[in-house]
Amino acid sequence: MCKEAKFTNHLTREVDYQKYTKMVLFSLSLVLILTSPLLLFFFFFFFLKHIRETIIHKPNLPPAPKGLPIIGNLHQLNSSSLYLDLWNLSKKYGPLFSLQLGHRTVIVVSSPKMAKETLKNHDVEFSDRPSLFSQQKLSYNGIELFFSSYGDYWREIRKICAVHIFSAKRVLSYSSIRQYEVQQMIQKISSHAASSKVTNLNELLMSVTSTIICRSTFGRRYEEEGVERSRFHGMLNELQALMGSFFLQDYIHFTGWIDRLRGLTGRFEKNFKELDEFYKQVIDEHLDPQRRKPQEEEDIVDVLLHLKKQRWFSMDLTFDHIKALVMDVLAAATDTSTAVSVWAMTQLMKNPRVMQRVQEERRNICGTKVFIGESDIQKLTYLKAVVKEVLRLHPPGPLLVMRQTNKKCIIEGYEIPEKTLVYVNVWAIHRDSEAWKDPEVFYPERFLDSDIDFKGQDFELIPFGAGRRICPGLPMGVATVELIIANIAYSFDWEMPKGMKREDIDFEVLPGITQHKKNPLCLVAKNHLF
DSSP, X not given: OGXXXXXXXXXXXXXXXXXXXXXXXXXXXXXXXXXXXXXXXXXXXXXXXXXXXXXXXXXXXXXOOOOBTTTBTXXXXXGGGHHHHHHHHHHHHOSEEEEXXXXXXXXXXXXXXXXXXXXXXXXXXXXXXXXXXXXXXXXXXXXXXXXXXXXXXHHHHHHXXXXXXXXXXXXXXXXXXXXXHXXXXXXXXXXXXXXXXXXXXXXXXXXXXXXXXXXXXXXXXXXXXXXXXXXXXXXXXXXXXXXXXXXXXXXXXXXXXXXXXXXXXXXXXXXXXXXHHHHHHHXXXXXXXXXXXXXXXXXXXXXXXXXXXXXXXXXXXXXXXXXXXXXXXXXXXXXXXXXXXXXXXXXXXXXXXXXXXXXXXXXXXXXXXXXXXXXXXXXXXXXXXXXXXXXXXXXXXXXXXXXXXXXXXXXXTEEEOTTOEEEEBHHHHTTOTTTSSSTTSOOGGGGTTOOOOSSSSOTTOOTTOOGGGSOTTHHHHHHHHHHHHHHHHHHEEEEOOTTOOGGGOOOOBOSSSSOOBSSOOEEXXXXXXX
């Protein structure tokens, strides 16, 4: 049955996060037994350091829960639902509070007002990235866009991405790819409808979004069955799982060996090696003079190789730069577009009134067109309101990519030291009762007479972030999601599988940095008659 189907990566993530707490407690117990003398020494060292810093200068940090020696507040957080833990803490300590995670000082932003203060009024001071093990490894030591340190180098990388990868012209050039792959998806659903076969939308939408990204990035498709498809999706699934993993060494000195003992470091090294070899294979294929190029516009790897050859970059653009930028696109685009599309269909099925209005808008504006193109979507104002409401209630990343302050600053009278880690809890911000009426209710109409958008200027709605570090892939991601939802919702009438009701659809979330629906959305499509 479709209901029993699970993604391999989802299972991996869920099992990893369920076992995480037990493994850490076991490891820490082993540390106490085997290395208690060494731990006592380090405890004494850091205790003296803490006393000295307290006497010399104690910064006026935002309110914070009490922590324990050495680990601080680490024991109060669950990495599988971190945004929820932080949201609950914000109810007690306010929209701006602090934490001590090992040797790292952290502040948490949980309201539109505080988001505007940090991401706009103090955007420069909050534009750096911390040096975390997983991020540095995957990004080839921060030489790409998302994880690179703020400065001249980052500005140069951002210029490359803005002008040559994520520009409006480049996104438009891949329109034919998006439309072709969505048409293929619609044909597949139609075949399911003809035989009354249950459609697993989680699997189907993951397939179409990954194919769109692969064709735009590599000029290739990986949706066919076989070893190559299995290898590619296996690497991508493991990448997504590991990016959400918690490495103790990032927060407590000299604990890298615990991560190795847990097997996490070994998994990471293996995945990185596999991805590096895959990127090299892709580059070699593009450098092959006998390569048969597709008819559509050049893909992202073509663009980067051309820039390397022309030395457009102010420094030498290496193959590692290309690999790191490809990693950005793979990691950020595939997972998030899938998650948003699945949540959109979930909400439409739970809210038949909204589904009916979406379909009526299509009939009124697009008539009997079999396929809704990207030019048609610009006329569908209610559809766009639906997408905004989905991004509000189900932001693909409930926490923005972690930031770090690059200098000391004052926020609301509190002193925020240099190198403070910053969590922006988008999930909490989008449910702020002071910013939204009935924030838990799915109500797209709230956007019909509102100018609020998700492009980083309205801090009540920041699923892609804001300021200098806003996600540059916003236009590409939104174009993909709107095209998918428009055609799925308009082309079919959807029903629950036999024996199930709409009430059976749940909103449980998988652990991970991307907010995926835990249980697959399985529906029966009926070909729509106009």
